[in-house]
Amino acid sequence: MASHVQVNFPASIGSRQQKIKTSPAMLLKTVVTTVCEKQKLGNPDDYTLIYNRKPLDLSLSCRFANLPAGAKLELVKAKPNKSGGLVAVAVQLESGGRITGKYPAGTSLWDILRDSERQSQGKLAIFGRRAPAEVNGVTKLGKFIQILNKAGPDAQPMVSLQPLCVVGNQEFTGSAQLKSTTLHRLGITSGSIVIRVMFRPSTDLDPVVPDSPLVGPPTTTTSEPKVVKDDTTGQAEHTPTSPVIAACLPVPVVTPQDSNSTVTSSVMTVNNSLPKRHVEVFNPVESNLVPAAAQVDVPDSFYRLTPEDAKLLIQQQKQQRERVENAAFKTQAMRDKEVQSQQRKYPETSIRFRFPDRHQVQATFRSSETVGDMYTFLTGVLLSEYHQFTLYTTPPHRNLDDLQATLYQAQLAPASLVYVTFAQGSVAFGSYLKREYTGQSKDLQVSDPLLPRLPDATPTSTSTSTSPVPTQPTSVTTQPPATSHSKVPKWFKMGKR
Structure with missing residues (x-):
């Protein structure tokens, strides 16, 4: 790519030279026009450029013409186009x-x-x-x-x-x-x-x-x-x-x-025809309850990274990187279409509001409804003295203060847990909710998840022998030892004293 070129004039025009500063996007036709204007040669359409005895395509830019820095070009008369100039x-x-x-x-x-x-x-x-x-x-x-x-x-x-x-x-x-x-x-x-x-x-x-x-x-x-x-x-x-x-x-x-x-x-x-909220009120969960997953005592080998796990992680990272690198360029219309398809995938959003007294209220919204609709719903659920409140999600802590954003844009679809904090900053002596909602409160039933079967932490020789498939340590021990009896090279032997 040339930063400047030197244009030489033949004897028929006049033995002269002209140095032209160029840029990567500058057309060669612009170079000819600049030279003709400075040297007052007349119509620039009558001239062309030659480099190494070969005519140059004036429609190319200096970037694509592959001209070195300080290239010496020759300005000559252009030949008439035989094709009629079409x-x-x-x-x-x-x-x-x-x-x-x-x-x-x-x-x-x-x-x-x-x-x-x-x-x-x-x-x-x-x-x-x-x-x-x-x-x-x-x-x-x-x-x-x-x-x-x-x-x-x-x-x-x-x-x-x-x-x-x-x-x-x-x-x-x-x-x-x-x-x-x-x-x-x-x-x-x-x-x-x-x-x-x-x-x-x-x-x-x-x-x-x-x-x-x-x-x-x-x-x-x-x-x-x-x-x-x-x-x-x-x-x-x-x-x-x-x-x-x-x-x-x-x-x-x-x-x-x-x-x-x-x-x-x-x-x-249309706006008034809102979906049924399916409001549910849950009592506070006892703090001394320990999740079933936390009661399982797993051995230390459960957290040890095996070679198979490392290979699987590397393969997943490689596939994800290839998926990103080989992805086709998407237009704005294509991206908008994908967003609309995701919104159609989750037409409704289930929101569970958690209050400072650990009561929870669950309601259903359209994913196209706004954050302001959630504030309006809670205003009808809470007592009049608790209408000053703020909604946020965690982790990370993020205030839901954009009232015009839809639930999908606020990243709340299809289900989210939203925390409620009040301006008073203290827990109420009674309940925050109205009587018609506190009367239908119930306990939150949490089912224990299915836990995977864990291998024994201390495998015995009998379990290893009865296993139809050999474990990884068994396959490792069958490998021949490293070169412990390999011959010592001559150059490594110590000389005689």
């Missing part, structure tokens, strides 16, 4: 699709994008895209309600999306830059090239109007009913005079005139 261009979109075509070397990136938009026959909108500047909420219902409620003077601001072209390792955006950048200027006069097109927000904000799409080409509105769709590309339609139909949303069909009131009431109905 370049095969593939415009690759963010969705993965491609639009191909052949263009002269003097075509600008702006004209290529315009032609690709015409080839799509209205299915692709490269220019004139719009998207909401910010959308609060992660559900389709939340986005839908925001669009309906903010279609007035205080409308949600919309941002215009402008195309961003990536050619090689260079980015071109803005109408002025796209119009001034041609294929010939990029050093591409023949062959094929891929132009990646992405969309970035611009600084112009406009209020949303009812018949303007979120993202995509403009659509014509008719008097027929339209169906609101929210796909992965974010395209949507809304006709002011047509009823809104959303089959995937748990809301009835409404019209835009009464959409604000009707949709809001529907949301309240």
Whole structure:
């Protein structure tokens, strides 16, 4: 990779030299343009570079041209292109699709994008895209309600999306830059090239109007009913005079005139239809009870690491490392899909609240409910003088103070033990709970887990002989001893005195 190059001029142009500082991302075409501007040689499209008597591809950067530091290049007149200067261009979109075509070397990136938009026959909108500047909420219902409620003077601001072209390792955006950048200027006069097109927000904000799409080409509105769709590309339609139909949303069909009131009431109905809590109250567990697992006396050999255990641990670490290293790159959409699948796996979460007096209350929540719903539930369970409390989990100690986080985001699904601490900092003389809950308290039944059968700590010779499979110590003793009677080499023998 060259940090600078030296460009020599032949006698036909004038025996001169020019030293150009370069960067890894600098195109060789930029080197030619810089030399022509400094030496006032005219049009840089008429020249090319030669290194070691071989012409260089001006579309390459200094990183990929494999030029050493201080490389001596030669600037010569470029030969006319025999193929007519047609370049095969593939415009690759963010969705993965491609639009191909052949263009002269003097075509600008702006004209290529315009032609690709015409080839799509209205299915692709490269220019004139719009998207909401910010959308609060992660559900389709939340986005839908925001669009309906903010279609007035205080409308949600919309941002215009402008195309961003990536050619090689260079980015071109803005109408002025796209119009001034041609294929010939990029050093591409023949062959094929891929132009990646992405969309970035611009600084112009406009209020949303009812018949303007979120993202995509403009659509014509008719008097027929339209169906609101929210796909992965974010395209949507809304006709002011047509009823809104959303089959995937748990809301009835409404019209835009009464959409604000009707949709809001529907949301309240959905939120009020909470699942049954299945509340259970457990008495304090006696402190002198010892778990059954702690009553088992295991020998010291149980904690000794055997060669087989070490091999198994090494193999597991190797498999985990290979799984991480060989994992494919995941897009944001793929990661969101995995999170949604995990949330569907645990639709409900069982929470057990433990109070300072060691009483416990167990309830069931939806995994999509928030931490604030837990605070609301405990407010209805506790007495009025104990409504100032804080929830936390341990270990490690972590306060549950984000009331907007869902139970899945708070890492409480599918079941968790949550501790309750009060502002008073002292244990109540009576009970924290209301009478209707203290009357249904019961003892917590804990079943003893099945313990594995442990081998005898002091194996005898009879047990070893009757065992059908030889143990590890037996197999070790059958190995031949180390070279105890090996012959001493001559060079190690002591000389005669």
